[in-house]
Amino acid sequence: MAVKRIVIFASGRGSNFSALTDAIQRNEIQGAEVVGLLCNKKEAFVLKEASKRNVPQFLIESKAFKKDGHFDRAAYEKEILKTLEKLKPDYICLAGYMLLLGKEIIQKFPNRILNIHPSLLPKYKGLHAQRQALEAKEKETGCTVHIVTEALDDGPVIAQSKIPIFAQDCEESLSQRLVPTEHQTYIAALKKLLS
Numbered sequence: 001m002a003v004k005r006i007v008i009f010a011s012g013r014g015s016n017f018s019a020l021t022d023a024i025q026r027n028e029i030q031g032a033e034v035v036g037l038l039c040n041k042k043e044a045f046v047l048k049e050a051s052k053r054n055v056p057q058f059l060i061e062s063k064a065f066k067k068d069g070h071f072d073r074a075a076y077e078k079e080i081l082k083t084l085e086k087l088k089p090d091y092i093c094l095a096g097y098m099l100l101l102g103k104e105i106i107q108k109f110p111n112r113i114l115n116i117h118p119s120l121l122p123k124y125k126g127l128h129a130q131r132q133a134l135e136a137k138e139k140e141t142g143c144t145v146h147i148v149t150e151a152l153d154d155g156p157v158i159a160q161s162k163i164p165i166f167a168q169d170c171e172e173s174l175s176q177r178l179v180p181t182e183h184q185t186y187i188a189a190l191k192k193l194l195s
C-alpha cells in the first residue's frame with residue numbers, strides 16, 4: 001500500500017505537530033510520511049520543531065494578506081492551494097492552526113482534513129474551550145479529533161478522550177494537563193484512519 005502523505009498545518013507551539021511527526025518517524029503510526037509543515041506565522045515555535053525533525057516547512061504569512069484591517073482570505077488560500085498542489089497530501093492535519101479553513105480547501109480534500117479541538121465536542125466549540133468548560137462547572141473535559149467540514153469545530157468525530165476537572169483548576173492548568181492526552185488522541189485518530 002502506498003505511503004500516505006501527511007501535511008500538518010500549525011501556527012504556534014507545535015506540540016501536536018511534534019507528537020504526530022515523532023509517532024510517524026518512529027513507525028508507531030505506520031504507512032505515513034509527514035511531507036510538510038504549513039505555517040502562517042514566522043515567529044511560530046513549530047518551525048524550529050520542524051527543522052529538528054527534517055520536515056520541509058512552508059511559511060505563508062497570513063499577515064502579508066492583511067491590509068487596512070481587511071484579510072484577503074481568497075488570495076491567502078490561493079497561495080496555500082498552490083503549495084498543496086505540489087505536496088499532494090492524502091491527509092491534512094490541523095494542529096493548532098489558528099485560522100479558519102476556507103471552503104475551497106475543504107472541498108478539495110473532502111473527509112481528508114483532521115482537526116484537534118480541546119473540548120468534548122459538540123460542547124464548547126471555538127476559542128477558549130477550557131474556559132467555557134470551567135465556566136459551565138463541568139466535572140470533566142477532554143479533546144476531540146474530528147473531520148473538518150465547513151462548520152466550525154464540527155464534522156464526524158474520529159477519537160475523543162476525557163480528563164477530570166479538579167476544583168483548583170484554572171484555564172492554564174487545564175490546558176497544560178490536557179496536552180499529553182491531546183497527543184495520544186491525535187496519534188490514535190490518525191492510526192485509526194490509516195488502518
Ligand code: GRF
Nearest residue numbers: 013014015016096116117118
Ligand atoms: C491545542 O490545544 C489544540 O487542541 C488546539 O490548539 C492547541 C495547539 O497546541 N487546536 P500545540 O501548538 O499543538 O502545542
